[in-house]
Amino acid sequence: MKTATAASAVVVDSYDWVEIFRGSSQGEKAKEAIQKAEEAYTPDIVLAEIARKYMREGAKETLIQQRLKTIEETTEITPIYTQTAIEAAKTYMQLTEKAKKENLTTPSLFDAIILAAAKTLNAKLITGDQHFKGLNQTIWIGETP
Numbered sequence: 001m002k003t004a005t006a007a008s009a010v011v012v013d014s015y016d017w018v019e020i021f022r023g024s025s026q027g028e029k030a031k032e033a034i035q036k037a038e039e040a041y042t043p044d045i046v047l048a049e050i051a052r053k054y055m056r057e058g059a060k061e062t063l064i065q066q067r068l069k070t071i072e073e074t075t076e077i078t079p080i081y082t083q084t085a086i087e088a089a090k091t092y093m094q095l096t097e098k099a100k101k102e103n104l105t106t107p108s109l110f111d112a113i114i115l116a117a118a119k120t121l122n123a124k125l126i127t128g129d130q131h132f133k134g135l136n137q138t139i140w141i142g143e144t145p
Contacts, residue, residue: 009039009123010139012075013114014049016126017042019141021067026128029141033126040075043117047071049110078117087116095131107131 010033019027034040047068054064071077080088092112099107111131118125118137125132128142 008037009041009121010034010037011078011114011118011121011123011125012040012042012046012071013125013127013129013132014046014053014110015129016141017046017050017067017071018053019128026141026143030126033139033141034074039123041078041117041121041123042071042075043114044077044079045110045113047077078121080113080117081120084113084116084120087120088113091116091119099131102130104130 012030012034016027016030020030021027050067050071051064054067055061088109089112092107092109095107095112095115099105111129115125115132115135115137117123125135125138126141127138128140130142132138133140133142
């Protein structure tokens with residue numbers, strides 16, 4: 001299990017990559033946070049989540065491959081280790097409770113794994129996903145009303 005050694009490590013979630021590829025203002029904020037970090041990680045499941053999103057939308061496989069390659073070249077891909085899996089189970093329960101209190105949809109297991117990766121890597125999670133808003137572990141790039 002790898003642990004981030006840099007003072008400034010970040011985990012990039014699916015939300016960030018979608019916004020980066022869209023060229024949105026949130027994507028620009030995500031890019032800045034990645035560039036400022038000493039280490040940047042993307043959990044391996046984000047690759048599958050991104051591929052699924054673009055495949056569902058009818059994107060050509062070559063475009064999907066290009067985007068996944070960009071992710072792999074920009075950040076270190078981190079797998080799900082035992083410690084991450086256990087942390088994901090705990091995190092899922094916490095995110096589910098938070099979602100109920102805030103009247104949000106139930107978070108996905110993907111969400112819990114991504115946040116667990118940030119926790120186990122001792123990194124901040126760059127995100128605009130409402131499930132993570134207000135958590136100490138996050139760098140918020142989402143819209144604020």
